[in-house]
Amino acid sequence: MRDETARLMAPAGFATIFQGSSPTTATPKAAFDTAFSVRLKGACHTAATLRLDSAGNLDPFAPSTVRLAATRTSGRSVLPVAEVECDTILSALRSVPLKRRSRIFGYALGRVIAHELYHLLLQSTGHGSNGLARAVVSWSELLSDSLQFDAGDLHRLLHTTRR
Numbered sequence: 001m002r003d004e005t006a007r008l009m010a011p012a013g014f015a016t017i018f019q020g021s022s023p024t025t026a027t028p029k030a031a032f033d034t035a036f037s038v039r040l041k042g043a044c045h046t047a048a049t050l051r052l053d054s055a056g057n058l059d060p061f062a063p064s065t066v067r068l069a070a071t072r073t074s075g076r077s078v079l080p081v082a083e084v085e086c087d088t089i090l091s092a093l094r095s096v097p098l099k100r101r102s103r104i105f106g107y108a109l110g111r112v113i114a115h116e117l118y119h120l121l122l123q124s125t126g127h128g129s130n131g132l133a134r135a136v137v138s139w140s141e142l143l144s145d146s147l148q149f150d151a152g153d154l155h156r157l158l159h160t161t162r163r
């Protein structure tokens, strides 16, 4: 997850550092140019992916659109907080062979977090028309190695004032 977010944000000129929420491991906020809180909701670890194996028959590629993450807003401002729906992402991975699932889950989380960083850094709930910044991404795209920000969105990120 961390590596994938870092890979996707690097072309936009951002180095990403994840830190836990535990006060004992927290790096002082002043050490960062910009800091956001990303809350991973639900089951966000490999044990949970294993547990999902015996759960129901949810079709991972069901046509309905599901929300994988969201930024919080107050009025017209985007707050520095994003929430990622781990359970929903995990449900899509039932089609992924068990051996590869943990790794693919990390990629998917990393991509969803990079999408949220796009909103947080640009202070916008708007979306791009191509690539990772689109409002709707299919499961197969989310799980594909080729998903990344398109040139226009990278340009916007490179020139955001929040850096």
Ligand SMILES: [Zn+2]
Pocket (backbone or CB within 6 Å): 115, 119, 127, 134, 135
């Ligand atoms: Zn979005």
